Amino acid sequence: MVVSISCPVQRRAVAKAEYDAFFAACPSRQLLERISDKWVALVLAALDGDGPRLGAASGDEPQPMRFSELSRRIAGVSQKMLTQTLRSLERDGMVARTVTPTVPVTVTYELTDLGRSLQEVMRGIKDWAEGHMEEALTHRDGYDHRQCDAAD
Numbered sequence: 551m552v553v554s555i556s557c558p559v560q561r562r563a564v565a566k567a568e569y570d571a572f573f574a575a576c577p578s579r580q581l582l583e584r585i586s587d588k589w590v591a592l593v594l595a596a597l598d599g600d601g602p603r604l605g606a607a608s609g610d611e612p613q614p615m616r617f618s619e620l621s622r623r624i625a626g627v628s629q630k631m632l633t634q635t636l637r638s639l640e641r642d643g644m645v646a647r648t649v650t651p652t653v654p655v656t657v658t659y660e661l662t663d664l665g666r667s668l669q670e671v672m673r674g675i676k677d678w679a680e681g682h683m684e685e686a687l688t689h690r691d692g693y694d695h696r697q698c699d700a701a702d
Contacts (some may be wrong), residue, residue, distance in 0.1 A: 555600060578595070589627055589632070593624065593636065594639075598666070612638055612666070616656065620636075642664075643664045644665035644668055645661060645665055647659055
């Protein structure tokens with residue numbers, strides 16, 4: 551017998567219990583794909599006050615940032631990629647975009663509560679990567695050396 555669930559809260563609870571990223575059709579895969587992007591990690595870190603900052607010390611408190619400031623802070627990101635990243639983060643509720651009617655218009659971005667909760671996890675991954683880079687490079691060198699020996 552199929553029971554109809556009419557209450558939106560109950561429908562969300564049932565759907566939440568069914569999220570499993572190991573299933574191809576699970577929508578959480580889209581979210582995993584989004585948050586595993588390097589630009590997402592760097593935008594979240596920048597908006598959280600992590601990393602180098604022009605005219606300020608590293609580790610500042612989170613504060614709204616303009617597009618141009620984010621662009622300068624995240625070396626190597628193109629304008630197109632930064633725009634796409636910010637739009638996707640705004641769509642998923644991790645970044646809030648605020649438009650202030652000035653001349654010219656001022657647009658700032660800041661982390662939402664959801665974005666801050668993700669940034670806590672991402673900071674740990676970033677710290678892990680930075681702390682284990684030498685070990686990974688050593689393993690890469692060994693692997694590459696073994697591959698060269700096998701090819702000879």
